Amino acid sequence: MPAKFISFLKDQGEKVGDQVHFLGSFFRNTFKKGFEWNELIRECYLIGYKSLPLVAITGFILGFVFTLQSEPTLKAFGAENYLPAMVSVSLIREIAPVIVALICAGKIASSIGAELGSMKVTEQIDAMEVSGSNPIQYLVVTRILACTFMIPLLTIIADALGLLGGFTGINISNKVSAVLYFNKAIAALDFTDFIPAFIKTFFFGFAIGFVGCYKGYNSGRGTASVGMAANSAVVNASLWVIVLDAVAVQLTSVLAYH
Amino acid sequence: METITDHTTITTGPANTNDREVVIEIKELHKSFGDHEVLTGITMDLYKGENLVVLGRSGQGKSVLIKCIAGLLDYHEGILKVYGSEIKELKEEELRKARMKLGFLFQSGALYDSMTVRENLEFPLTRVLGLTDKNEIDERINEMLDSVGLLDAIDKMPSDLSGGMRKRIGLARTLILKPEIMLYDEPTTGLDPITSKEISELMVQLQKKYKISSVIITHDMDCAKITADRILVMNNGKYIAGGTYEILEQSSNALVNSFFK
Numbered sequence: 001m002p003a004k005f006i007s008f009l010k011d012q013g014e015k016v017g018d019q020v021h022f023l024g025s026f027f028r029n030t031f032k033k034g035f036e037w038n039e040l041i042r043e044c045y046l047i048g049y050k051s052l053p054l055v056a057i058t059g060f061i062l063g064f065v066f067t068l069q070s071e072p073t074l075k076a077f078g079a080e081n082y083l084p085a086m087v088s089v090s091l092i093r094e095i096a097p098v099i100v101a102l103i104c105a106g107k108i109a110s111s112i113g114a115e116l117g118s119m120k121v122t123e124q125i126d127a128m129e130v131s132g133s134n135p136i137q138y139l140v141v142t143r144i145l146a147c148t149f150m151i152p153l154l155t156i157i158a159d160a161l162g163l164l165g166g167f168t169g170i171n172i173s174n175k176v177s178a179v180l181y182f183n184k185a186i187a188a189l190d191f192t193d194f195i196p197a198f199i200k201t202f203f204f205g206f207a208i209g210f211v212g213c214y215k216g217y218n219s220g221r222g223t224a225s226v227g228m229a230a231n232s233a234v235v236n237a238s239l240w241v242i243v244l245d246a247v248a249v250q251l252t253s254v255l256a257y258h
Numbered sequence: 259m260e261t262i263t264d265h266t267t268i269t270t271g272p273a274n275t276n277d278r279e280v281v282i283e284i285k286e287l288h289k290s291f292g293d294h295e296v297l298t299g300i301t302m303d304l305y306k307g308e309n310l311v312v313l314g315r316s317g318q319g320k321s322v323l324i325k326c327i328a329g330l331l332d333y334h335e336g337i338l339k340v341y342g343s344e345i346k347e348l349k350e351e352e353l354r355k356a357r358m359k360l361g362f363l364f365q366s367g368a369l370y371d372s373m374t375v376r377e378n379l380e381f382p383l384t385r386v387l388g389l390t391d392k393n394e395i396d397e398r399i400n401e402m403l404d405s406v407g408l409l410d411a412i413d414k415m416p417s418d419l420s421g422g423m424r425k426r427i428g429l430a431r432t433l434i435l436k437p438e439i440m441l442y443d444e445p446t447t448g449l450d451p452i453t454s455k456e457i458s459e460l461m462v463q464l465q466k467k468y469k470i471s472s473v474i475i476t477h478d479m480d481c482a483k484i485t486a487d488r489i490l491v492m493n494n495g496k497y498i499a500g501g502t503y504e505i506l507e508q509s510s511n512a513l514v515n516s517f518f519k
Contacts (some may be wrong), residue, residue, distance in 0.1 A: 034385070034388075056449075119370075120369060122366055122371070123364045123365075123366060123368040124329050124366065124368050124369070124370050124371070126325075126362075126368065127362070127364055127368035127370075127428075127431075128370075128381075129357075130328045130329075130330060130331065130357055130360065130362040130363075131357065131361075131382045131386055131431075131432070131435060132354050132357045132358040132386045132435070133381065133382060133385040134354075134385070138385070163422055221510070227432070
Protein backbone atom coordinates (compact mmCIF):
# COMPACT_ATOMS: atom_id res chain seq x y z
CA MET A 1 0.00 0.00 0.00
CA PRO A 2 2.71 2.59 0.85
CA ALA A 3 4.52 1.61 -2.37
CA LYS A 4 1.32 2.26 -4.36
CA PHE A 5 0.85 5.60 -2.63
CA ILE A 6 4.45 6.61 -3.33
CA SER A 7 4.05 5.60 -6.97
CA PHE A 8 0.82 7.64 -7.16
CA LEU A 9 2.59 10.67 -5.66
CA LYS A 10 5.46 10.23 -8.09
CA ASP A 11 3.04 10.12 -11.06
CA GLN A 12 1.23 13.24 -9.84
CA GLY A 13 4.58 14.99 -9.30
CA GLU A 14 5.62 14.14 -12.86
CA LYS A 15 2.32 15.46 -14.23
CA VAL A 16 2.73 18.75 -12.37
CA GLY A 17 6.34 18.95 -13.61
CA ASP A 18 5.15 18.40 -17.20
CA GLN A 19 2.56 21.15 -16.85
CA VAL A 20 5.07 23.59 -15.40
CA HIS A 21 7.44 22.78 -18.27
CA PHE A 22 4.63 23.32 -20.80
CA LEU A 23 3.75 26.63 -19.14
CA GLY A 24 7.41 27.65 -19.35
CA SER A 25 7.45 26.75 -23.08
CA PHE A 26 4.36 28.90 -23.59
CA PHE A 27 5.94 31.98 -21.97
CA ARG A 28 9.31 31.45 -23.71
CA ASN A 29 7.68 31.13 -27.11
CA THR A 30 5.26 34.03 -26.59
CA PHE A 31 8.14 36.48 -26.57
CA LYS A 32 10.21 34.74 -29.24
CA LYS A 33 10.84 36.25 -32.67
CA GLY A 34 8.35 35.29 -35.38
CA PHE A 35 5.06 35.71 -33.50
CA GLU A 36 2.18 34.19 -35.47
CA TRP A 37 -0.12 37.24 -35.77
CA ASN A 38 -2.21 35.81 -38.61
CA GLU A 39 -2.82 32.58 -36.73
CA LEU A 40 -3.74 34.56 -33.58
CA ILE A 41 -6.34 36.54 -35.54
CA ARG A 42 -7.70 33.32 -37.08
CA GLU A 43 -7.97 31.72 -33.64
CA CYS A 44 -9.65 34.83 -32.21
CA TYR A 45 -12.21 34.55 -34.99
CA LEU A 46 -12.77 30.82 -34.37
CA ILE A 47 -12.82 31.07 -30.58
CA GLY A 48 -14.55 34.44 -30.20
CA TYR A 49 -16.81 35.01 -33.17
CA LYS A 50 -17.85 31.37 -33.57
CA SER A 51 -18.83 31.13 -29.87
CA LEU A 52 -20.85 34.33 -30.04
CA PRO A 53 -24.31 32.83 -30.83
CA LEU A 54 -24.05 30.28 -28.00
CA VAL A 55 -22.84 32.86 -25.47
CA ALA A 56 -25.39 35.45 -26.60
CA ILE A 57 -28.36 33.09 -26.31
CA THR A 58 -27.15 31.80 -22.95
CA GLY A 59 -26.58 35.32 -21.59
CA PHE A 60 -30.04 36.47 -22.64
CA ILE A 61 -31.77 33.41 -21.19
CA LEU A 62 -29.78 33.68 -17.94
CA GLY A 63 -31.01 37.24 -17.36
CA PHE A 64 -34.54 36.35 -18.43
CA VAL A 65 -34.85 33.25 -16.22
CA PHE A 66 -33.10 34.86 -13.27
CA THR A 67 -35.57 37.74 -13.36
CA LEU A 68 -38.63 35.48 -13.63
CA GLN A 69 -37.40 33.28 -10.77
CA SER A 70 -36.49 36.18 -8.45
CA GLU A 71 -39.52 38.38 -9.04
CA PRO A 72 -42.07 36.46 -6.86
CA THR A 73 -39.68 36.37 -3.89
CA LEU A 74 -38.90 40.07 -4.10
CA LYS A 75 -42.57 40.85 -4.58
CA ALA A 76 -43.38 38.98 -1.36
CA PHE A 77 -41.16 41.44 0.49
CA GLY A 78 -42.41 44.41 -1.52
CA ALA A 79 -38.93 44.83 -2.93
CA GLU A 80 -39.58 44.39 -6.66
CA ASN A 81 -38.03 47.82 -7.22
CA TYR A 82 -34.69 46.22 -6.49
CA LEU A 83 -35.05 43.62 -9.24
CA PRO A 84 -32.97 45.45 -11.91
CA ALA A 85 -30.20 46.07 -9.36
CA MET A 86 -30.21 42.48 -8.19
CA VAL A 87 -30.12 41.11 -11.73
CA SER A 88 -27.26 43.40 -12.81
CA VAL A 89 -25.08 42.83 -9.73
CA SER A 90 -25.56 39.04 -9.77
CA LEU A 91 -25.02 38.73 -13.49
CA ILE A 92 -21.99 40.96 -13.78
CA ARG A 93 -20.22 39.94 -10.61
CA GLU A 94 -20.66 36.21 -10.77
CA ILE A 95 -23.20 34.47 -12.97
CA ALA A 96 -22.21 35.67 -16.43
CA PRO A 97 -18.40 35.28 -16.02
CA VAL A 98 -18.67 31.79 -14.54
CA ILE A 99 -21.39 30.48 -16.89
CA VAL A 100 -19.63 31.89 -19.99
CA ALA A 101 -16.34 30.35 -18.82
CA LEU A 102 -17.99 26.97 -18.19
CA ILE A 103 -19.72 27.02 -21.58
CA CYS A 104 -16.43 27.93 -23.24
CA ALA A 105 -14.62 25.22 -21.27
CA GLY A 106 -17.07 22.78 -22.88
CA LYS A 107 -16.96 24.22 -26.35
CA ILE A 108 -13.44 25.59 -26.75
CA ALA A 109 -11.25 23.43 -24.49
CA SER A 110 -12.73 20.26 -25.99
CA SER A 111 -12.29 21.55 -29.52
CA ILE A 112 -8.65 22.56 -28.91
CA GLY A 113 -7.95 19.25 -27.10
CA ALA A 114 -9.46 17.21 -29.94
CA GLU A 115 -7.79 19.27 -32.69
CA LEU A 116 -4.28 19.12 -31.23
CA GLY A 117 -4.83 15.49 -30.15
CA SER A 118 -5.72 14.48 -33.69
CA MET A 119 -2.74 16.45 -35.04
CA LYS A 120 -0.57 14.48 -32.63
CA VAL A 121 -2.05 11.14 -33.69
CA THR A 122 -1.63 11.91 -37.39
CA GLU A 123 1.97 13.05 -36.75
CA GLN A 124 1.32 16.60 -37.95
CA ILE A 125 2.91 18.06 -34.82
CA ASP A 126 5.94 15.78 -35.28
CA ALA A 127 6.15 16.92 -38.91
CA MET A 128 6.26 20.56 -37.79
CA GLU A 129 8.91 19.80 -35.18
CA VAL A 130 11.12 17.77 -37.45
CA SER A 131 11.04 20.40 -40.20
CA GLY A 132 12.51 22.93 -37.75
CA SER A 133 9.25 24.92 -37.37
CA ASN A 134 8.00 25.81 -33.92
CA PRO A 135 4.67 24.05 -33.17
CA ILE A 136 4.41 25.60 -29.68
CA GLN A 137 4.56 29.09 -31.15
CA TYR A 138 2.17 28.29 -33.99
CA LEU A 139 -0.37 26.05 -32.26
CA VAL A 140 -0.16 26.66 -28.52
CA VAL A 141 0.74 30.33 -28.00
CA THR A 142 -1.92 31.52 -30.46
CA ARG A 143 -4.70 29.40 -28.98
CA ILE A 144 -3.96 30.27 -25.36
CA LEU A 145 -3.73 34.00 -26.13
CA ALA A 146 -6.90 33.91 -28.24
CA CYS A 147 -8.79 32.30 -25.34
CA THR A 148 -7.30 34.80 -22.86
CA PHE A 149 -8.53 37.77 -24.91
CA MET A 150 -11.81 36.40 -26.24
CA ILE A 151 -13.40 35.07 -23.02
CA PRO A 152 -13.52 38.58 -21.43
CA LEU A 153 -15.13 39.97 -24.61
CA LEU A 154 -17.68 37.18 -24.70
CA THR A 155 -18.43 37.81 -21.02
CA ILE A 156 -19.12 41.51 -21.67
CA ILE A 157 -21.54 40.53 -24.45
CA ALA A 158 -23.22 37.98 -22.15
CA ASP A 159 -23.51 40.69 -19.43
CA ALA A 160 -25.23 43.07 -21.84
CA LEU A 161 -27.59 40.45 -23.21
CA GLY A 162 -28.29 39.16 -19.71
CA LEU A 163 -29.48 42.66 -18.72
CA LEU A 164 -31.62 42.74 -21.85
CA GLY A 165 -33.04 39.33 -20.89
CA GLY A 166 -33.83 40.71 -17.44
CA PHE A 167 -35.64 43.68 -19.00
CA THR A 168 -37.70 41.28 -21.16
CA GLY A 169 -38.48 39.14 -18.09
CA ILE A 170 -39.70 42.10 -16.04
CA ASN A 171 -41.93 43.29 -18.85
CA ILE A 172 -43.81 40.02 -19.04
CA SER A 173 -45.74 40.80 -15.86
CA ASN A 174 -45.01 44.52 -15.37
CA LYS A 175 -44.58 47.56 -17.55
CA VAL A 176 -41.16 49.04 -16.94
CA SER A 177 -39.55 51.44 -19.41
CA ALA A 178 -36.09 50.60 -20.81
CA VAL A 179 -34.68 53.90 -19.48
CA LEU A 180 -35.89 53.21 -15.95
CA TYR A 181 -34.74 49.57 -15.98
CA PHE A 182 -31.23 50.25 -17.32
CA ASN A 183 -30.79 53.34 -15.10
CA LYS A 184 -31.59 51.25 -12.03
CA ALA A 185 -29.47 48.30 -13.21
CA ILE A 186 -26.40 50.42 -13.96
CA ALA A 187 -26.76 52.69 -10.92
CA ALA A 188 -26.47 49.63 -8.70
CA LEU A 189 -23.03 48.81 -10.08
CA ASP A 190 -19.71 50.30 -9.07
CA PHE A 191 -16.11 49.55 -10.07
CA THR A 192 -15.69 46.90 -7.39
CA ASP A 193 -18.47 44.93 -9.07
CA PHE A 194 -17.24 45.27 -12.61
CA ILE A 195 -13.41 45.40 -12.54
CA PRO A 196 -12.60 42.26 -10.45
CA ALA A 197 -15.21 40.29 -12.42
CA PHE A 198 -13.66 41.48 -15.68
CA ILE A 199 -10.10 40.70 -14.57
CA LYS A 200 -10.92 37.16 -13.49
CA THR A 201 -12.27 36.35 -16.97
CA PHE A 202 -8.73 36.77 -18.38
CA PHE A 203 -7.59 34.03 -15.98
CA PHE A 204 -10.56 31.86 -16.93
CA GLY A 205 -9.65 32.29 -20.61
CA PHE A 206 -6.00 31.48 -19.96
CA ALA A 207 -6.92 28.34 -18.00
CA ILE A 208 -9.31 27.14 -20.74
CA GLY A 209 -6.72 27.67 -23.48
CA PHE A 210 -3.86 26.22 -21.45
CA VAL A 211 -5.72 23.07 -20.38
CA GLY A 212 -7.07 22.45 -23.92
CA CYS A 213 -3.61 22.85 -25.46
CA TYR A 214 -1.82 20.81 -22.79
CA LYS A 215 -4.23 17.90 -23.02
CA GLY A 216 -4.23 17.88 -26.83
CA TYR A 217 -0.50 18.42 -27.28
CA ASN A 218 0.34 15.65 -24.81
CA SER A 219 -2.31 13.14 -25.88
CA GLY A 220 -1.39 9.54 -26.63
CA ARG A 221 -0.84 8.03 -30.05
CA GLY A 222 -4.07 6.05 -30.55
CA THR A 223 -7.38 7.37 -31.88
CA ALA A 224 -9.02 6.74 -28.48
CA SER A 225 -6.61 9.23 -26.95
CA VAL A 226 -8.16 12.04 -29.03
CA GLY A 227 -11.49 11.51 -27.28
CA MET A 228 -9.74 11.23 -23.94
CA ALA A 229 -7.83 14.47 -24.58
CA ALA A 230 -11.06 16.32 -25.44
CA ASN A 231 -12.89 14.88 -22.46
CA SER A 232 -10.19 15.55 -19.88
CA ALA A 233 -9.72 19.05 -21.32
CA VAL A 234 -13.38 19.86 -20.56
CA VAL A 235 -13.30 18.33 -17.08
CA ASN A 236 -10.03 19.98 -16.05
CA ALA A 237 -10.83 23.35 -17.60
CA SER A 238 -14.22 23.45 -15.83
CA LEU A 239 -12.59 22.53 -12.55
CA TRP A 240 -9.97 25.26 -12.99
CA VAL A 241 -12.70 27.83 -13.70
CA ILE A 242 -14.46 26.96 -10.42
CA VAL A 243 -11.21 26.96 -8.42
CA LEU A 244 -10.05 30.27 -9.94
CA ASP A 245 -13.47 31.79 -9.25
CA ALA A 246 -13.26 30.81 -5.59
CA VAL A 247 -9.79 32.36 -5.34
CA ALA A 248 -10.89 35.50 -7.21
CA VAL A 249 -13.94 36.00 -4.96
CA GLN A 250 -11.80 35.62 -1.85
CA LEU A 251 -9.16 38.02 -3.18
CA THR A 252 -11.79 40.55 -4.21
CA SER A 253 -13.42 40.53 -0.81
CA VAL A 254 -10.05 40.97 0.90
CA LEU A 255 -8.79 43.73 -1.43
CA ALA A 256 -12.01 45.64 -2.12
CA TYR A 257 -13.96 45.50 1.09
CA HIS A 258 -11.35 45.53 3.84
CA MET B 259 33.42 -4.73 -47.26
CA GLU B 260 30.01 -6.09 -48.19
CA THR B 261 29.20 -8.80 -45.74
CA ILE B 262 26.40 -11.03 -44.62
CA THR B 263 26.52 -12.18 -41.07
CA ASP B 264 23.95 -14.23 -39.28
CA HIS B 265 22.76 -12.62 -36.01
CA THR B 266 25.85 -10.43 -35.91
CA THR B 267 25.82 -6.66 -35.94
CA ILE B 268 27.19 -5.20 -39.13
CA THR B 269 29.56 -2.34 -38.57
CA THR B 270 31.06 -1.99 -42.03
CA GLY B 271 29.48 -0.59 -45.17
CA PRO B 272 30.02 -1.57 -48.79
CA ALA B 273 33.56 -1.28 -50.16
CA ASN B 274 32.84 1.85 -52.16
CA THR B 275 31.62 3.75 -49.07
CA ASN B 276 34.75 3.36 -46.94
CA ASP B 277 36.31 6.58 -48.20
CA ARG B 278 33.04 8.55 -48.11
CA GLU B 279 31.86 10.96 -45.46
CA VAL B 280 29.71 9.47 -42.70
CA VAL B 281 26.62 11.66 -42.21
CA ILE B 282 24.87 9.57 -39.54
CA GLU B 283 26.86 7.53 -37.05
CA ILE B 284 25.08 5.19 -34.65
CA LYS B 285 26.85 3.01 -32.10
CA GLU B 286 25.27 0.63 -29.58
CA LEU B 287 21.98 2.55 -29.45
CA HIS B 288 19.43 1.49 -26.82
CA LYS B 289 15.85 2.67 -26.45
CA SER B 290 13.15 1.33 -24.14
CA PHE B 291 9.48 2.05 -23.54
CA GLY B 292 8.95 1.15 -19.89
CA ASP B 293 10.34 -2.36 -19.44
CA HIS B 294 10.23 -3.14 -23.13
CA GLU B 295 13.57 -2.58 -24.84
CA VAL B 296 12.94 -1.78 -28.50
CA LEU B 297 16.44 -0.93 -29.69
CA THR B 298 18.98 -3.27 -28.17
CA GLY B 299 22.32 -1.92 -29.32
CA ILE B 300 22.14 -0.93 -32.97
CA THR B 301 25.29 0.08 -34.77
CA MET B 302 25.14 1.59 -38.27
CA ASP B 303 26.55 4.35 -40.45
CA LEU B 304 24.94 6.29 -43.27
CA TYR B 305 27.32 7.56 -45.93
CA LYS B 306 26.91 10.75 -47.91
CA GLY B 307 24.80 10.28 -51.01
CA GLU B 308 23.72 6.68 -50.33
CA ASN B 309 20.27 5.17 -49.99
CA LEU B 310 20.26 2.86 -47.00
CA VAL B 311 17.23 0.61 -46.68
CA VAL B 312 16.43 -0.81 -43.24
CA LEU B 313 14.38 -4.00 -43.48
CA GLY B 314 12.66 -5.78 -40.66
CA ARG B 315 9.39 -7.23 -39.46
CA SER B 316 6.80 -4.95 -37.85
CA GLY B 317 7.51 -4.01 -34.24
CA GLN B 318 11.28 -4.43 -34.49
CA GLY B 319 12.03 -0.76 -33.78
CA LYS B 320 12.64 0.55 -37.32
CA SER B 321 10.38 3.59 -36.95
CA VAL B 322 11.70 4.19 -33.41
CA LEU B 323 15.21 4.26 -34.87
CA ILE B 324 14.50 7.06 -37.36
CA LYS B 325 12.48 8.99 -34.77
CA CYS B 326 15.57 8.87 -32.54
CA ILE B 327 17.65 10.17 -35.47
CA ALA B 328 15.17 13.04 -35.97
CA GLY B 329 15.26 13.86 -32.25
CA LEU B 330 11.56 13.06 -31.84
CA LEU B 331 12.37 10.34 -29.29
CA ASP B 332 15.08 10.26 -26.65
CA TYR B 333 17.42 7.28 -26.45
CA HIS B 334 18.90 5.89 -23.26
CA GLU B 335 22.36 4.68 -24.19
CA GLY B 336 24.73 4.77 -27.12
CA ILE B 337 25.98 7.28 -29.65
CA LEU B 338 23.84 8.91 -32.32
CA LYS B 339 25.62 11.60 -34.32
CA VAL B 340 24.28 13.54 -37.28
CA TYR B 341 27.10 15.38 -39.08
CA GLY B 342 29.24 14.79 -35.99
CA SER B 343 26.78 16.32 -33.50
CA GLU B 344 25.39 14.08 -30.77
CA ILE B 345 21.61 14.55 -31.05
CA LYS B 346 20.97 14.02 -27.34
CA GLU B 347 23.32 16.81 -26.31
CA LEU B 348 21.87 19.49 -28.59
CA LYS B 349 19.98 22.38 -27.02
CA GLU B 350 16.54 23.38 -28.37
CA GLU B 351 17.88 25.92 -30.89
CA GLU B 352 20.80 23.70 -31.95
CA LEU B 353 18.39 20.80 -32.49
CA ARG B 354 16.15 23.04 -34.60
CA LYS B 355 19.14 23.96 -36.79
CA ALA B 356 20.26 20.31 -37.03
CA ARG B 357 16.74 19.34 -38.09
CA MET B 358 16.91 21.78 -40.99
CA LYS B 359 19.39 19.34 -42.58
CA LEU B 360 16.96 16.47 -42.07
CA GLY B 361 13.78 15.65 -43.94
CA PHE B 362 11.23 13.16 -42.63
CA LEU B 363 8.52 11.55 -44.73
CA PHE B 364 5.92 10.13 -42.36
CA GLN B 365 3.98 6.96 -43.11
CA SER B 366 0.74 8.91 -43.49
CA GLY B 367 2.33 11.92 -45.19
CA ALA B 368 1.37 14.00 -42.11
CA LEU B 369 -0.04 16.84 -44.21
CA TYR B 370 -1.50 19.72 -42.21
CA ASP B 371 -5.17 18.99 -42.79
CA SER B 372 -6.45 22.50 -42.15
CA MET B 373 -4.26 23.90 -44.95
CA THR B 374 -4.33 23.58 -48.74
CA VAL B 375 -1.43 21.93 -50.58
CA ARG B 376 0.00 25.39 -51.34
CA GLU B 377 -0.17 26.38 -47.66
CA ASN B 378 1.41 23.07 -46.63
CA LEU B 379 4.42 23.84 -48.80
CA GLU B 380 4.47 27.52 -47.87
CA PHE B 381 4.53 26.74 -44.14
CA PRO B 382 8.16 25.55 -43.87
CA LEU B 383 9.36 28.19 -46.35
CA THR B 384 8.03 31.09 -44.29
CA ARG B 385 8.59 29.61 -40.81
CA VAL B 386 11.90 27.81 -41.25
CA LEU B 387 13.66 29.67 -44.05
CA GLY B 388 11.94 32.97 -43.23
CA LEU B 389 11.11 33.72 -46.88
CA THR B 390 8.83 36.71 -47.40
CA ASP B 391 9.04 37.34 -51.15
CA LYS B 392 5.75 36.05 -52.61
CA ASN B 393 7.25 35.44 -56.06
CA GLU B 394 10.13 33.38 -54.69
CA ILE B 395 7.76 31.35 -52.51
CA ASP B 396 5.43 30.66 -55.45
CA GLU B 397 8.36 29.76 -57.69
CA ARG B 398 9.71 27.23 -55.17
CA ILE B 399 6.28 25.70 -54.54
CA ASN B 400 5.59 25.33 -58.26
CA GLU B 401 9.03 23.81 -58.91
CA MET B 402 8.63 21.27 -56.13
CA LEU B 403 5.06 20.31 -57.07
CA ASP B 404 6.24 19.93 -60.65
CA SER B 405 9.03 17.58 -59.45
CA VAL B 406 6.46 15.29 -57.82
CA GLY B 407 4.04 15.67 -60.74
CA LEU B 408 1.20 17.28 -58.77
CA LEU B 409 1.14 20.89 -59.89
CA ASP B 410 -2.61 20.59 -60.53
CA ALA B 411 -3.28 19.78 -56.86
CA ILE B 412 -1.92 23.10 -55.60
CA ASP B 413 -5.24 24.44 -54.28
CA LYS B 414 -6.68 21.15 -53.05
CA MET B 415 -7.16 20.19 -49.41
CA PRO B 416 -5.38 17.07 -48.11
CA SER B 417 -8.76 15.37 -47.63
CA ASP B 418 -9.31 15.59 -51.39
CA LEU B 419 -6.09 13.69 -52.18
CA SER B 420 -5.49 9.96 -52.58
CA GLY B 421 -2.94 8.09 -50.42
CA GLY B 422 -0.30 8.20 -53.14
CA MET B 423 -0.88 11.91 -53.77
CA ARG B 424 -0.54 12.64 -50.04
CA LYS B 425 2.80 10.84 -49.95
CA ARG B 426 3.99 12.85 -52.96
CA ILE B 427 2.88 16.13 -51.41
CA GLY B 428 4.49 15.08 -48.11
CA LEU B 429 7.68 14.40 -50.03
CA ALA B 430 7.45 17.76 -51.78
CA ARG B 431 6.88 19.58 -48.47
CA THR B 432 9.93 17.89 -46.98
CA LEU B 433 12.18 18.40 -49.99
CA ILE B 434 11.25 22.06 -50.40
CA LEU B 435 13.69 22.82 -47.55
CA LYS B 436 16.43 21.01 -49.51
CA PRO B 437 17.45 18.63 -46.70
CA GLU B 438 20.77 16.81 -46.92
CA ILE B 439 19.42 13.65 -45.27
CA MET B 440 15.99 12.11 -45.86
CA LEU B 441 14.34 9.72 -43.43
CA TYR B 442 11.51 7.73 -45.00
CA ASP B 443 9.11 5.88 -42.68
CA GLU B 444 7.53 3.13 -44.79
CA PRO B 445 7.00 5.33 -47.85
CA THR B 446 4.98 2.78 -49.84
CA THR B 447 2.81 1.25 -47.11
CA GLY B 448 -0.87 1.21 -48.00
CA LEU B 449 -0.31 1.97 -51.69
CA ASP B 450 -1.11 -0.20 -54.70
CA PRO B 451 1.89 -1.80 -56.51
CA ILE B 452 1.84 0.70 -59.38
CA THR B 453 1.78 3.76 -57.11
CA SER B 454 4.40 2.13 -54.83
CA LYS B 455 6.71 1.73 -57.81
CA GLU B 456 6.09 5.34 -58.87
CA ILE B 457 6.91 6.61 -55.36
CA SER B 458 10.06 4.45 -55.18
CA GLU B 459 11.25 5.70 -58.55
CA LEU B 460 10.44 9.26 -57.53
CA MET B 461 12.57 8.83 -54.39
CA VAL B 462 15.57 7.70 -56.47
CA GLN B 463 15.01 10.45 -59.02
CA LEU B 464 14.82 13.15 -56.34
CA GLN B 465 17.81 11.68 -54.48
CA LYS B 466 19.90 12.06 -57.63
CA LYS B 467 18.52 15.52 -58.39
CA TYR B 468 19.07 16.96 -54.91
CA LYS B 469 22.07 14.74 -53.88
CA ILE B 470 20.42 13.46 -50.73
CA SER B 471 21.50 10.69 -48.34
CA SER B 472 18.53 8.58 -47.22
CA VAL B 473 17.48 6.08 -44.61
CA ILE B 474 14.44 4.18 -45.89
CA ILE B 475 12.42 2.09 -43.46
CA THR B 476 10.36 -0.47 -45.32
CA HIS B 477 9.28 -4.06 -45.67
CA ASP B 478 8.27 -3.58 -49.29
CA MET B 479 10.89 -5.57 -51.24
CA ASP B 480 10.04 -3.88 -54.55
CA CYS B 481 10.71 -0.51 -52.94
CA ALA B 482 13.96 -1.87 -51.44
CA LYS B 483 15.09 -3.23 -54.83
CA ILE B 484 14.48 0.08 -56.60
CA THR B 485 15.88 2.42 -53.97
CA ALA B 486 18.61 0.57 -52.02
CA ASP B 487 22.32 1.14 -52.45
CA ARG B 488 22.72 -0.93 -49.30
CA ILE B 489 20.32 -2.88 -47.09
CA LEU B 490 20.50 -3.59 -43.37
CA VAL B 491 18.20 -6.21 -41.88
CA MET B 492 16.98 -5.65 -38.35
CA ASN B 493 15.63 -8.12 -35.81
CA ASN B 494 14.92 -7.73 -32.08
CA GLY B 495 16.21 -4.17 -32.04
CA LYS B 496 19.58 -4.79 -33.70
CA TYR B 497 20.93 -5.51 -37.14
CA ILE B 498 21.51 -9.07 -38.17
CA ALA B 499 22.72 -8.71 -41.74
CA GLY B 500 23.81 -6.12 -44.28
CA GLY B 501 24.86 -5.76 -47.89
CA THR B 502 23.49 -4.97 -51.33
CA TYR B 503 20.16 -6.34 -52.51
CA GLU B 504 21.87 -8.89 -54.74
CA ILE B 505 24.11 -10.19 -51.95
CA LEU B 506 21.35 -10.44 -49.35
CA GLU B 507 19.13 -12.21 -51.88
CA GLN B 508 21.58 -15.12 -51.68
CA SER B 509 21.64 -15.21 -47.87
CA SER B 510 21.37 -18.52 -46.08
CA ASN B 511 19.90 -16.83 -43.01
CA ALA B 512 16.27 -17.93 -42.73
CA LEU B 513 14.96 -14.54 -41.60
CA VAL B 514 16.87 -12.59 -44.26
CA ASN B 515 15.85 -15.13 -46.86
CA SER B 516 12.18 -14.83 -45.94
CA PHE B 517 12.16 -11.18 -47.10
CA PHE B 518 13.44 -12.09 -50.56
CA LYS B 519 11.07 -14.99 -51.27
